Amino acid sequence: MMPVEMGFLFVLLILGCLCSFVFPDTQGDALYALKTSLNASAHQLTDWNQNQVNPCTWSRVYCDSNNNVIQVSLAYMGFTGYLTPRIGVLKYATALSLQGNGITGSIPKEIGNMTSLCRLDLENNKLTGEIPSSLGNLKKLQFLTLSQNNLSGTIPESLATLPILINVMLDSNNLNGKIPERLFEVSKYNFTGNNLDCGHRLCESDNADQGSSHKSKTGLVVGIVIALVVVLFLGGLLFFWCRGRDKGYRREVFVDVPGEVDRRIAFGQLKRFAWRELQIATDNFSEKNVLGQGGFGKVYKGVLADNTKVAVKRLTDYESPGGDAAFQREVEMISVAVHRNLLRLIGFCTTPTERLLVYPFMQNLSVAYRLRELKPGEPVLDWPTRKRVALGTARGLEYLHEHCNPKIIHRDVKAANVLLDEDFEAVVGDFGLAKLVDVRKTNVTTEIRGTMGHIAPEYLSTGKSSGRTDVFGYGIMLLELVTGQRAIDFSRLEEEDDVLLLDHVKKLEREKRLDAIVDRNLNKNYNLLEVEMMIQVALLCTQATPEDRPPMSEVVRMLEGEGLAERWEEWQHVEVNRRQEYERLQRRFDWGEDSFYNQDAIELSGGR
Incomplete structure (x- = not known):
């Protein structure tokens, strides 16, 4: 067992590193703007990261x-x-x-x-x-x-x-x-x-x-004195906390659900809510407060006792032996993923029969809502906002894949899971949930999590997901942004068109009918070159082979105008060769146009 002094310093360092996950964005933004205006060199203030919400570690x-x-x-x-x-x-x-x-x-x-x-x-x-x-x-x-x-x-x-x-x-x-x-x-x-x-x-x-x-x-x-005062204050709090813990001290919490426990996560800034708190906040989980429903459960709008608006996600399909401890470990993992384009986790609640997550309420709801479910009189997303959403979502996923340890795979990237804050900035939600509800499984997930039309082909066939699985879902989300349409839409059959949005867009892109792709609600208020660029990025992200898809860091660069032309030219060359090979096989076997095998061949060669 480590000495008390070493344990004290270790915990104090952890507290110091994690003391700021709920920090207001504006302060970090102002400091990064200061760094930029002062012309800081590449070797100065290197840890001042504009995508890190909290500057207290800078x-x-x-x-x-x-x-x-x-x-x-x-x-x-x-x-x-x-x-x-x-x-x-x-x-x-x-x-x-x-x-x-x-x-x-x-x-x-x-x-x-x-x-x-x-x-x-x-x-x-x-x-x-x-x-x-x-x-x-x-x-x-x-x-x-x-x-x-x-x-x-x-x-x-x-x-x-x-x-x-x-x-x-x-x-x-x-x-x-x-x-x-x-x-x-x-x-x-x-x-x-x-x-x-x-x-x-x-x-x-x-x-x-x-x-x-x-x-x-x-x-x-003065700086040293202030630092010493802060350290002594934190040290005093930690000392009394440790003493209370050693004596078996337990904070009293109102509990009205049998078996609800009060173990607290001393990690980050998460709050453990009592079931009663969330029951009251959501009006007993009233259907009138349902914000949405997906594969992971329903989301309810709630108002806490201090009038804070929250979104409460009531998870389903989670039962497992010893699942509570595993659930808490995964919640901890999600809580340390802090980025301006990721939805911050406020807290959670567990009982023997329930698991709930509490998030900030996003007043502009989701991208899917703004594209397809608007009430009369509500404005649609304009083209500049859609561009910002595309880039913000890409940055959030890049952070999950490349800057979290361990990395987090979303497994259900779609417009409905990209929320919009008060400034219509993209905030990726529901990340890590697939892991939360799969705690009873091994590292290789055998149950498919996601939404049809957004799921990568290799995930459907093998049940194994990776960062490139998210890239595929992101590509479909880009097509949703451009077209305003759903990933699967059977109404297109009436026009003898493709049910899958990806196939529909690929067909129109080959025919150079970009105007027919764009959401009609934009009323032609968009930049056609930017539309073309976004479609190209989407098609690169939805290639059939995972290894051919770009990582999210490269997607961010392409959306910022770097390297897209070269990557697109390379992809076009491959696609032409594939199409020629398919046509050669078609002539060789003389398959009918309506043949089942012919349809299957088209599907396999479709770059999904």
Whole structure:
């Protein structure tokens, strides 16, 4: 058994790494925008990943116990870009340190939105323009350092209204005009090296130079103190938790279902819900709250006690000996898959007869709904939104396949499982569910999970799935986006057309009838070249042989315009050879057009 100290440090590291899976997207977006605007090189801030929702694990970023960014320290890194206005989103940040770089441009007025700032240090850069009056909104600001820049104009009167300002360094700029009287009352100030009117006052306090020369050390000390406080706080919580656990302490939870347990997953930020909570939230799983139903069970809209809207998935087909423990392990695996294009798992509930998963409610529902189930008056998805959905879905699947350990295979990729958030950004849902309901099986899944028309041929024939199985389903989803039609539609038989959407599109593509492929609801408001590109990607993804399909990382690149032309030309060459071989065989055996074997041959050579 490992020593207590090592166990403490290990658990603390785990908590630190996983403390931020529910972090708001906007803070990560703002920090990544800052990295871009500062012209960070390929070797700087390499762990600042724009697709990682939570920036609390990024270097030089510090968060509090609630996963709010409280400090950003990017001093002396040689940046030459500008300050993005989006940094104003960091309203919980108490310290922003960017001194000692070559940052140009003006100080964005949006910094005035960072109302928790105690320290703002932009010393020794190449900033120009005026000091924004919005800095007067920073009522908690104590240290303001703008020395050694090229700032001009007057010192805004709003700075004099800051109630607890104790240190203001504005020396070595091009400022002019009169200095607000209140600024002479702070403990340390330095206005030298400007064209300012200091009146009968000294332009520098007696200890200003000392403060200026030790600002970086002070910032370091403050950062260390904050870090120690956070570590001690987490350590204290962990200590009491461990003691309670050793004494057999168990938190009381209201349980009204026999056999329901209160084992809690100390991993990520998952919540274990009581059955009663979800029963009340969904109005006893009322049919009027059903959002959808699929192979894994029904999904209900629910409202928790704090008025949070959620989607509750009630899983079916899961019974297995010892299944509860296996189920929890798989839930843990799903919970650590965090990406802006993946649906975040909030929590779960298990009883001897039930398994439920709780997700955020997506107010714009699914892509399938927006394509085919709209109520009168609701707008259809426009073409730019469909393009964003295609790329976002591809990025989410790429993350599951190539950045999760172990990797996660979705096994039911379709428009109905791609949800839309309030900004109509794609959010892939239901990933990992096939594994959850198959915990009693071996690693080789023998039961087919998925939706007909979306299932890859090798999965149907062998029952074995892989990442390329998802690629096939993704290709069909692209065709749904372009056409607005279902993967299987028997109404097409009335027009003597193909039942399968893939065969229908391939036929029209060979005939160069792209306009006949596109969803009529778009009313010709689309870019035909972009339609052609998306169809090409879809057909490459739906090739018959799994090895011929591109991995999702390559799909992302092709959708971004890289490498598609070469891959498509290669595929066309193969298809021509296949078609010629089929025609040769047809002439050789002289099969009738309506022959069963002829139909089967077409199916096998169809690249599905």
